[in-house]
Amino acid sequence: MNEKLLKIINERQLVSVMNKTKWREVCEDFEELDSPHICIRYKLITSDDIFGFSPVWWDQLLEDASAIEWLDFEPVVSEHRGRLVSNKKTDRSAEILSILRRHSIRYSNQESYFRVWGYLTPGDCPEFV
Template sequence: MNEHISKIIDQRQLVSVMNKTKWRELCGSFSGSDSVSPEIRYKLIFGESIYGFSAVWWDEVFRDCVAIEWMDFDPFNHEFRGQLVSKKKIEIRNEIFEIFEKYNIPYSIEGGFYRVWGYIDRHVSPQFV
């Protein structure tokens, strides 16, 4: 972890929820899966910007994991079927849960999405499932 990230963690008094091993297991599972690739959105500890929902390269997520404050998983894949037809929603909730359970990934449910917390601060009290 670089000095800039450490300084932000200290200034904001953040507490780590995920460690490097958990991030490796989570990202590696989705990276190596042919059947499920959830869209995610995430927030970094650097600012207020929220990125996503979109498909991601999981090796890039792992590279940036030391700065991820939280990451939301969409329980549905959205399959493009054409310009005039709405996207088909395919439920992938069970596949996401299997990976969370297999590696004991702590998560909460926030607005219908499954949130994996990288860090929490004193103002946040997630209800972990």
């Protein structure tokens, strides 16, 4: 881990929940998942920006894994079918949860999303599932 990240972790008193191995397992499994792209949003400890829900290149996300504060999975995939037909909505909760459980990754429910925590700040008390 580089010095910039260590400085941020120490200044914000962050506690690591995930490690590089767990992030690698998650990213590899989602990359291999044979279904429409699951959208995620995430926040890095290096910024206050939240990267909105969109499909992601899992190998690129893995490069930033040591800086991920949290990662939300959108369980409902919306597939565009045309201008005159409403989007097709498919619930991918079972697939997402299967991967998280396979690797014993604890997550919390945030609104309708599944959140995997990379770091916790003092005062964070998520209810892990």
